[in-house]
Amino acid sequence: MKKILLGSVATGALVAAGSASAADLGPRPAYKAPPMVAPIPVFSWTGCFVGAHGGWGWGKKDVTEVARSHTNTIGSATAGIDTSGAIFGGQIGCDYQFAGNFVLGVQGDFAGTRMTGDVTGFPLRAFCCGDTPILNATSEAAFVHVRTDWLASITARLGFTGWLPHSLLYVKGGGAWISERWQVAVERVFIGAGPNSILETSQTRGGWTIGGGIEYAIAPNWSVFAEFDHYDFGTKRVLSFTASAGGFLNLDAKQRIEAVKLGVNYRFGWGKGKAPVVAKY
Secondary structure (H helix, E strand, O other): OHHHHHHHHHHHHHHHHHHHHHHHHOOOOOOOOOOEOOOOOEEOOOEEEEEEEEEEEEEEEEEEEEEEOOOOOEEEEEEEEEEEEEEEEEEEEEEEEEOOOEEEEEEEEEEEEEEEEEEEOOOOOOEOOOOOEOOOOOOOOOEEEEEEEEEEEEEEEEEEOOOOOOEEEEEEEEEEEEEEEEEEEEEHHHHOOOOEEEEEEEEEEEEEEEEEEEEEEEEOOEEEEEEEEEEEEEEEEEEEEEOOOOOEEEEEEEEEEEEEEEEEEEEOOOOEEOOOOOEOO
């Protein structure tokens, strides 16, 4: 009986001591969930843009002159015209980023130019005496002058951002158009009017273009780019007129243009893609 009583007393003492120790430790701290931070934006090229560009263009025009008399005697001559000048214009388009690092887009460009070139001594004195074309009778009074007024294109482009998300390497290609003015000076014996006559004509022709470049996003809404483009407008008749002797002369030109452009684009509030929510501990 004494052993039972002593055990009960000892147990009570231990419980009391444990309660006192717990009271001395105070209340347990309350743990809160870690705060959620805002998503970190991931740059994306998806969106539409408008911008401006400037640069330099140079071209090569292979001009072919074909003369025919009323008895169908044919003669021909060729000459090359090198053109060059400044380019200033703008562009508008849209891009879509897909499959992680690829960008597909469409873009329209329009630029005014001051690309000019000419050739003197071109043998436009095609008829002198009788029906025989004298295409080798070069005269310093004869010349061909050409000026490009504007250059335009509508292209698709495919880009890759695999190395740096803010950098876009791309290639592009599509349709192109050019507007030009031609001046041709011919001698009196050819057209039968005055000592020298200047014939003027203007034309717009279509072709194709291919190029490539790099674009870099300097801010969520702004990007700069450098680009090289090749334009090919094929061969087309520039002008055709009848000689006083009854024959006629045709002037055809095959032309190509190269251009280097530097520009800037503004993207309409785009440049930020979706990102997972990240908890910060």
